[in-house]
Amino acid sequence: MKIIMLGAPGAGKGTQAKKIAEKYAIPHISTGDIFRANIKNGTELGQKAKGYMDQGLLVPDELVVDLVADRVKQDDCKNGYVLDGFPRTIPQAEALDHALAEMGEKMDYAINVEVPDENIVNRMSGRRACVDCGATYHIVYAPTKEDGVCDKCGGSLILRDDDKPETVKKRLGVYHDQTQPLIDYYTNAGILKEVDGTIEIEDVFGEIVKILGA
Numbered sequence: 001m002k003i004i005m006l007g008a009p010g011a012g013k014g015t016q017a018k019k020i021a022e023k024y025a026i027p028h029i030s031t032g033d034i035f036r037a038n039i040k041n042g043t044e045l046g047q048k049a050k051g052y053m054d055q056g057l058l059v060p061d062e063l064v065v066d067l068v069a070d071r072v073k074q075d076d077c078k079n080g081y082v083l084d085g086f087p088r089t090i091p092q093a094e095a096l097d098h099a100l101a102e103m104g105e106k107m108d109y110a111i112n113v114e115v116p117d118e119n120i121v122n123r124m125s126g127r128r129a130c131v132d133c134g135a136t137y138h139i140v141y142a143p144t145k146e147d148g149v150c151d152k153c154g155g156s157l158i159l160r161d162d163d164k165p166e167t168v169k170k171r172l173g174v175y176h177d178q179t180q181p182l183i184d185y186y187t188n189a190g191i192l193k194e195v196d197g198t199i200e201i202e203d204v205f206g207e208i209v210k211i212l213g214a
């Protein structure tokens with residue numbers, strides 16, 4: 001089962017992708033997580049990506065396309081995977097289709113998690129991420145047992161720099177210009193599915209399981 005998660009920043013793609021990966025035992029591939037890990041480790045890719053990310057802009061297609069094309073060819077992707085945060089532009093989607101076609105494969109589902117812009121800034125200012133394991137929480141909607149401490153690993157939680165309101169507004173603009181056209185792209189490909197992302201996390205997941213099958 002090969003799945004793409006679509007939606008605005010903060011729509012809940014990562015939250016749902018992690019649950020899908022666990023239930024269906026397939027890898028969760030988040031390009032944002034890959035870039036953040038590269039920044040943390042001081043790699044050349046991380047250094048190139050950081051400036052764009054800090055400004056709320058997309059990292060150029062050429063820095064992300066090969067990375068994902070290589071990742072989905074790995075052994076653990078044999079039974080499928082869930083892509084979170086990729087593709088984000090039409091050229092990325094075309095490159096993905098091309099890489100899959102070379103292997104005689106195609107994507108099965110593109111799930112669009114719909115949340116109106118007015119909910120997004122609120123979502124993002126409450127998002128907290130674990131510095132050690134990348135788990136995400138929300139101070140109101142998905143709180144940890146102990147304030148500021150990751151339930152999964154005990155690491156400390158931070159507000160991502162790019163989740164501050166000014167950068168979030170910029171990212172929303174970028175989303176509408178560059179990423180939203182993918183909704184038509186995957187509608188035309190016949191694989192788009194929509195879910196309401198404003199309901200509770202478990203209920204969103206229930207809708208997704210209905211689409212994917214139990």
Ligand code: ADP
Pocket residue numbers: 008009010013014031032033035052053054056057058059060061064084085086087088092162171
């Ligand atoms: P969110 O989950 O809030 O949408 P991500 O973690 O997916 O954020 O992405 C954070 C940042 O990483 C983006 O704002 C962008 O700069 C960069 N990024 C992640 N994935 C991509 C991609 N596929 N193409 C270009 N830039 C990306």
Ligand code: ADP
Pocket residue numbers: 007008009010011012013014015016123124126127128136137138139141142197198199200201204
């Ligand atoms: P994305 O990967 O699309 O950027 P996240 O999955 O990181 O989004 O979710 C953004 C924030 O909103 C997180 O703090 C998360 O805990 C919270 N969140 C996710 N889904 C919901 C939901 N259905 N209702 C309320 N808050 C949610």
Ligand code: ZN
Pocket residue numbers: 130131132133134135150151152153154155
């Ligand atoms: Zn953690």
